[in-house]
Amino acid sequence: MKLFARYSAFIYVKYFFIIFISLIGFYVVIDTLTNLKNLPSSANLQLIYVSLTALISINYVLPISIVLALIATMINLTRSNELVSFYALGISKNRLITPIFTITLLISFGYIGLCCTQFAYAKERQESLEDFQSFDRSTKWIFLRFENKFTYIEKLLGNKQLAQNVRIFDMNGSQIISQITAKEASYNSNTWILKDNNITQIPQNLSLGATGLERSYADEIVITNSFRPRIIENIENKDNLYSIIDAIDSINTLKNENINIAKIKSVLYSMIFFPLFAPFMVLILYYYMPVTGRFASLAIASFGAIFISLCIWGVLFLLIRLSINGAIAAEIGIILPVIILMLFAGYQFYKHR
Helix, strand or coil: CCHHHHHHHHHHHHHHHHHHHHHHHHHHHHHHHHCHHHCCCCHHHHHHHHHHHHHHHHHHHHHHHHHHHHHHHHHHHHHCCHHHHHHHCCCCHHHHHHHHHHHHHHHHHHHHHHCCCHHHHHHHHHHHHHHHCCCCCCEEEEEEEECCEEEEEEEEECCCCEEEEEEEEEEECCEEEEEEEEEEEEECCCEEEEEEEEEEECCCCCCCCCCCCEEEEEEEEEEECCCCHHHHHHHHHCCCCCCHHHHHHHHHHHCCCCCCCHHHHHHHHHHHCHHHHHHHHHHHHHHHCCCCCCCCCHHHHHHHHHHHHHHHHHHHHHHHHHHHCCCCCHHHHHHHHHHHHHHHHHHHHHHCC
């Protein structure tokens, strides 16, 4: 890497970490003070709560930190006349911004990778500490339809991949063919294992003298399907908390079950496409920042750049909420604005080649 590229990348990374850590600290302090009465009594759980709050804040402060770091970097280079010196040495605008843009892309892709892990459920863990003083979570009284079967679950323990008091109704159109009542069901590798089962076969011929109910018992019944406990919890709780992997699994599982998956698609698109707004915004702002402070006010330029960045950031958040609520299509509210930013950034890069 060239010396100028290492230098500009170092300046950008320094400002990024300063702004990023500062915004996380601000978010954590405000959230902790707001929920002070709801904090767990244990000091260990309080530390875990603060850590989870810091993780949650990354979702909000990371994109804007990437953009603000670029503004701070450009103002610093402009004020010290280093920016104009780079241009005087024959370094083009594109060559100077390339290492910074690469870093922003790597940070954004790293965040998208985090959204494939349990990081996406940090808010759920935080709320469980507020409500129940522990990480244990359960969902009660679930009723759902899957593969022409209606299933009732009295209690689902997501952490333990376990369901209690399960009833499965096998349907033929609007008629019930059979019912399986299990005291417990566990999930492992796309397989539900039902234990201590009472099976009731309901006759389809209800005429007088025909065969009546047939009851039997099975110690264990194995049912193979991809309806994981995490998917059941997300459908029932309606908290819009998904990891990228769970969102994709949910869409693949529910797309043929006449269930509206628009909300899940919106959450998935927001995790994949929204973080990319920051690198493209960095590229756009870079070409409009003043080269020297002699002919432009750096204070006005920095204020305008910050104001525009916050406005676009807020508008994208609003569009995401509208998409999740079903007011507009996810493709229009989430993907289209990012594509527009990408095309405009690409145009600016091509224009200054």
